[in-house]
Amino acid sequence: VVLSRIPAFLSAIHRAESxxxxxxxxxxxxxxxxxxxxxxxxxxxxxxxxDLTVDxxxxxxxVEKLFTLANKRxxxxxxxxxxxxxxxxxxxxxxxxxAQPEQIMAxxxxxxxxxxxxxxxxxxxxxxxxxxxxxxxxxxxIVGFMLIVISAAAAIRxxxxxFRNHRAAEETIRExxxxxxxxxxxxxxxxxxxxxxxxxxxxxxxxxxWNPAA
Numbered sequence: 169v170v171l172s173r174i175p176a177f178l179s180a181i182h183r184a185e186s187x188x189x190x191x192x193x194x195x196x197x198x199x200x201x202x203x204x205x206x207x208x209x210x211x212x213x214x215x216x217x218x219d220l221t222v223d224x225x226x227x228x229x230x231v232e233k234l235f236t237l238a239n240k241r242x243x244x245x246x247x248x249x250x251x252x253x254x255x256x257x258x259x260x261x262x263x264x265x266x267a268q269p270e271q272i273m274a275x276x277x278x279x280x281x282x283x284x285x286x287x288x289x290x291x292x293x294x295x296x297x298x299x300x301x302x303x304x305x306x307x308x309x310i311v312g313f314m315l316i317v318i319s320a321a322a323a324i325r326x327x328x329x330x331f332r333n334h335r336a337a338e339e340t341i342r343e344x345x346x347x348x349x350x351x352x353x354x355x356x357x358x359x360x361x362x363x364x365x366x367x368x369x370x371x372x373x374x375x376x377x378w379n380p381a382a
Contacts, residue, residue: 170220170287174280180209188245192252192260230283237276244269
């Protein structure tokens with residue numbers, strides 16, 4: 169949102185300059201009305217930028233400097249219009265063609281470039297955080313499925329020792345094996361879909377589960 173407000177602010181500044189030039193060239197009061205509208209837009213965009221950056225110290229400092237530069241530029245335009253209206257066009261042109269307006273605009277464009285670069289950096293950080301969060305969620309799912317598989321395998325081993333009735337033990341083991349096969353298939357599907365390499369080793373250091381990315 170900040171990136172969209174910056175061009176709107178600059179556009180309002182340039183419109184004010186255009187309306188100022190129109191009045192100084194023609195002395196038509198309609199350009200004064202246009203200048204006032206543009207000045208109101210400049211104030212509105214600055215206020216919006218201030219609200220949007222209130223939670224970012226770096227950007228807030230940029231906006232404060234932008235306020236200062238914009239006020240200086242608008243004051244010079246106001247003075248030039250007053251000279252053109254009350255004194256002479258020549259007196260107004262001395263202000264317009266001086267070095268100060270050009271320097272202020274150069275400083276303003278530099279500051280706006282720094283603000284845009286900072287906003288782009290923040291957007292990249294937010295995208296990176298979102299990716300990391302999704303990756304962590306996926307890894308948690310993998311760990312959860314692994315625990316299920318390990319628990320099922322342990323249950324099978326326990327049942328071999330606990331059940332004395334051979335037939336009952338075989339039936340119970342077959343059911344547990346079926347569940348284990350289903351859960352293992354789910355785990356494999358999840359592992360195959362992950363772009364990051366995942367490897368699981370047993371206590372002896374042997375690799376027991378891995379995906380193609382590994």
